[in-house]
Amino acid sequence: MSWTHDTLGQRVRMATGTAAEALAEEVDRLGARRVMVVAGPAETSLAATVTAGLPVALRHDEVVMHVPVEVAERAREAAAAAAVDAIVTVGGGSTTGLGKAVALTTGLPLLAVPTTYAGSEATDVWGLTEGAVKTTGSDLRVLPRTVVYDATLLTGLPRHLSVASGLNALAHCVDSLWAPRADPVNAALAGEGARALAAGLPAVAADPDDLRARELTIQGAYLAAVSFASAGSGLHHKICHVLGGRYDLPHAETHATVLPHVLALNAPQAPAADERLAAAFGSPTGLAGLQRLRAELDAPRALRDHGFREEDIPDAVAAVLPVVPPSNPTPVTTENLTALLRAVWEGADPS
Template identity: 55%
Template structure:
């Protein structure tokens, strides 16, 4: 048995269809909150306002200026809105949770998160801010939400294309947990279970978007994915996607969904046991082919070129990725290897042909 250290992260999870309608006020009371800042935008803001109607007298403000990758100027405006709050209520996806985390990072305010996507950020202590095209991430226990309410009913309105991309983003958290810097047997077991739930739910959601049981499978998979990622840390896949997303303002979930098979193919020759476990969880003999075919079935864009990224863009970010690439990545990250990986992910070519 390998020796390891596992730091279980604190946090309360409330899970179930209708949980946001029936248990939100009780969870707010449990945290002793009387002055609440709601963060949510668009449809999420409407959902949040509806959920908060029974305790509208406690709402001091609603912040709707949410942006992907949390630009620093957005973070500052959100912090100003939270000046008199004693709780940040986040209702939405990863960008909304990220904005709440930016507030908690400097104010120490507790977060109650109600996810409407499968981002998983709500169970991690990881924050991210973007300043002039460069995204910086870090880890701080202050940004870890105190309570998370998972309600499959709130995800039914999420469009199919965003649902499957968000689900594959959660899949990336699971896959990367097998070789991230703080990996351990517990995080790997959690990640493997997360893959099983995600692969159970994704095809059904694509065919029947209102299937509440499948939505529950994805939410449970996303929770497990985020939990594994929170402990294991960030590896090569996330380093690549954070640089790309910050530099070119790319859609977060779609970027992760596209890049995932290529990083998997890059690492598998030097991580065969991880590959076997991932393939086993996917119920397929070849993990790379399984993920590639799953993406095609779910109609995910094949390459970054479909998101508007150019070959020159790909060439421009190589050094930034190399500077933060994990030293213990299963396959050493070399300039030539990274160029081949990025170009394959850009063009959308067969990832199994670009292993090192």
């Protein structure tokens, strides 16, 4: 056995019902006096409540999916003009991503208050899109110093977004089991994350106001993101980054749709990973458990429903092949990748 594991240093607070108080304490710990608050238009009211006790110097609401470079540049310019000394994000993955883009070039400390299960808040991964190409990288400057989770902030998340975002989190678990830096620590985190998500998501879908279910799902999403941050991007995320950046597809729905097809491709050549997922789902196989969960949640099935066109499949295959990780359990070819993306497009049974 030979492996190396890196654990990222981050402070995490579960503060159900007390996000504003917890966030104020964390900003005070940093000694920040001029805070930039990043929150999209849909989160304006929520962000105002959560950040009411902060020394806010700038509120920035230009949040765009996949963080276009020009959007990041405008946010950086606004931060410089306001002479801010810390960044607080309130929102989902796109919001956290924009905060990371500012932190990447400024070195400013970042604090995150998530309102979805995206998991970006627990990683040192940044992503920027330019000319339909999404570029990602890792840098400790973008890792939020503190994450404040509050289950009450997610009760307003529509059911379909809870499902898609939760399955996006589950994709972090699955990919972590065969990503380039997969190791036993990541596998343990991924397995427990999958178990928590499989238990929490159906309860959240059934009752959006069930705070215990929200907390369990948040916990699963956090564990998933921590495992992903250490293990790196596997085939699933490489595919989704190409699809999202190249064709401007919705992030969570893309992950939710692609996931079972990547699992079906890799599981036969990754029996240990499949056994761990099966145990987390309480099912004979990982794919059987995932499909049962997806059926219960009425998860997204076909990527053509979200803007992916059949004629884009060859172009997507050509873009994905060069970035396939060497660690992928099943060799990826033009033929099987084309078949996978066609199945994703039409919503075919992954088995």
